[in-house]
Amino acid sequence: MSKGYSFLDQISDAKETWRIRVRICRMWKAVNKRSGNNFISLDMIFIDEKKNLMHAIVRKNVFQKFSTILREGGTFIISNFKVIVTNKGYRPVSNDLNIIFLLTTSVKECNEESELIPMHAFEFATYDCINNRLNDNSYLTDIIGKLTAVGPIEQVHFHNGSTNIRNLQILLPEDKELQISLWDESAETITENDFKEDEGPYIIIVTSTTVKAFKGKLNLNTTSATKVYVNLDITEVFELIDRYKVVEDEYDNVVRSIPARDKKPKSESELILQTTMSLAEIKALEWVEGVKERFFTCYADIVNIETEFGWNYISCQLCKRKVKQQNNMFWCNSCNSESQFPMPSYKLQIQVKDHTGTASFVLFDKDAEKIIQKTAMELSSKNQEPNKVPQEIQSLLGKSYTFQIKVDDYNVKEGWKVYTVTSVFKSESNKHLGNVVADNIQIKPSETLFSHDETIANDSIATSDIKLLTSLKDVTDDNLIDDVFGNTQLKDLTKKRTSKQTSNNTGSSQNKKKK
Ligand SMILES: [Zn+2]
Known part of the structure; x- marks a missing residue:
């Protein structure tokens, strides 16, 4: 404990009177896409001074109380919340504890010494880990790599509507290529024109994906929890930029374009x-x-x-x-x-x-x-x-x-x-x-x-x-x-x-x- 706050690796489900000081490093709305995008909860990843991560959830029934104060990137003192052990699928971080906001939960924004808490932290998966998670959605997968190719936005049709998809190819730090499909709003987080020929390498981070197979290759898919970052200001990105910036071939860091994938009749x-x-x-x-x-x-x-x-x-x-x-x-x-x-x-x-x-x-x-x-x-x-x-x-x-x-x-x-x-x-x-x-x-x-x-x-x-x-x-x-x-x-x-x-x-x- 420091200055009356507990770190995230100190709290447990034993009581509800914890007091923590954390940054919201990621925040998203979970919606039910099957029934008119109905709002389910506001979900966040908390990070503390020691770079511990935890998934926090503001359910619909208490959302009104916290909707205006909580914001991505801000640091907050939060107390009196419920801590639960979760075994649900689609966990965005490896920590199996969740913080659940209650009507009695207190939230105060606090920017004093907020620089002590990192802006970001991720749990980047290795290639072997990604491979092991094929069709297993217990945990969502964060990845980092060099962007090698970007596809156009394509429309995919299904029984009662259609949505957007954009495919990417990245090179993992282990030199393995991987395909990523950005669905829905994620497809619009980047465009083909973002990547200039002579300004690479572009290091991309995609969080909270599921691992599937497409045409016999591993394919990651975004979820509503996904965030996409290009050349983010963190050590892991700087290391990869250093590694790739000296090129043997002037085209090594050029982001290629991927042709449209879908040729099958849609109706x-x-x-x-x-x-x-x-x-x-x-x-x-x-x-x-x-x-x-x-x-x-x-x-x-x-x-x-x-x-x-x-x-x-x-x-x-x-x-x-x-x-x-x-x-x-x-x-x-x-x-x-x-x-x-x-x-x-x-x-x-x-x-x-x-x-x-x-x-x-x-x-x-x-x-x-x-x-x-x-x-x-x-x-x-x-x-x-x-x-x-x-x-x-x-x-x-x-x-x-x-x-x-x-x-x-x-x-x-x-x-x-x-x-x-x-x-x-x-x-x-x-x-x-x-x-x-x-x-x-x-x-x-x-x-x-x-x-x-x-x-x-x-x-x-x-x-x-x-x-x-x-x-x-x-x-x-x-x-x-x-x-x-x-x-x-x-x-x-x-x-x-x-x-x-x-x-x-x-x-x-x-x-x-x-x-
Ligand atoms: Zn096979």
């Missing part, structure tokens, strides 16, 4: 504007020299679920490719490492029909998830009879969709008649085929996944094994985010982006398979 109406064909026309397409793949739109009804090869496969949580079971672990050839949290992904083959005939389509993970409205993990964990096709999949029968499919060499040169779906929307035009007959929705108990393909038959995994996997990791942790940031929107968006990743990856793994 049914956008899809309809593209080349529409009947199933008969698609099947009659001939090989054209120099054209590797073409995309077409068609309307069709699902008339059969072709489940002789199962409806899912065990995938690597990072790159979404198929993993092999070896002894007691799962191995990802693509990542060349053990897959820590393998999970089921959809590979669903369907027969579709329009007025010109029928065709077979295959839907990969995110497109199948979109029309089934459950993840493959959810379906396989609740599916008590692994040899039966879940009701959710059976109920697709008779439904009409607008599909975008890919026609490539696999189809027009090698003669395969199964077309890969690259995008799907529920068809707004309600036409029905009448009675749909489905006689092929039972999987033979002896069948294993992919048994039709010799190259991967040896490492195929029975559908019944999938149930074991669900105990490995609860991938629906994301629901917790509502508790802290009300960030369901972010969760949905993350799913959206993963859907692009899936179609791309499965496309390329299929290419490999062909050779």
Whole structure:
């Protein structure tokens, strides 16, 4: 204790009569994005003279009392508050104690000797730490690195609106590159024009991110707690500027631009504007020299679920490719490492029909998830009879969709008649085929996944094994985010982006398979 104040590493949940002198180094509003951006709480990171950090929360019910006095950067004497031990997800600092403001809490701004308290402190994660936090949202992640590339602001559409995203690339102090997606307001914290060619290096700090995978690489995503700082006045930044300012090549510190990431159709109406064909026309397409793949739109009804090869496969949580079971672990050839949290992904083959005939389509993970409205993990964990096709999949029968499919060499040169779906929307035009007959929705108990393909038959995994996997990791942790940031929107968006990743990856793994 100094001058009657406790340091943040001295307080506990044992009493409510603490008195602290702290700076608010970061402050943000937690809102529920699912229900009209409703305000949940005012959240802050407190820092004391000893650089201890703690998360403090002013809940909605007491917000009025403190809204005018609290400000980011200010120093305050605060007393009579509640201290709780938290085990919630999305903790912005490693300290598991939270300060909760009460109506009886006293707050006084105090600028005397405020220079003793640092303006900022962060808990920068190492590359290994970031890797360990993949899809684990217990703690939010702060990073520092040299900015190497900036993308444009892009709009991402989801079921009831759209939001902005801007992608960045940074070089971590360990010389590893990392992608960061700035969502919502964070996308506007920097612009492409902020970074002059001859004035680098630019050292960027991004706080309170979640760690996901995109196209097989780690990708950090901002939350409502995120702050973005460029060339901030702190030692860690000066050290990196010193390290990078002497360059071998004059372009070493130039911030490159990233092309727009999103090329996938965003709505049914956008899809309809593209080349529409009947199933008969698609099947009659001939090989054209120099054209590797073409995309077409068609309307069709699902008339059969072709489940002789199962409806899912065990995938690597990072790159979404198929993993092999070896002894007691799962191995990802693509990542060349053990897959820590393998999970089921959809590979669903369907027969579709329009007025010109029928065709077979295959839907990969995110497109199948979109029309089934459950993840493959959810379906396989609740599916008590692994040899039966879940009701959710059976109920697709008779439904009409607008599909975008890919026609490539696999189809027009090698003669395969199964077309890969690259995008799907529920068809707004309600036409029905009448009675749909489905006689092929039972999987033979002896069948294993992919048994039709010799190259991967040896490492195929029975559908019944999938149930074991669900105990490995609860991938629906994301629901917790509502508790802290009300960030369901972010969760949905993350799913959206993963859907692009899936179609791309499965496309390329299929290419490999062909050779
Ligand atoms: Zn992998």
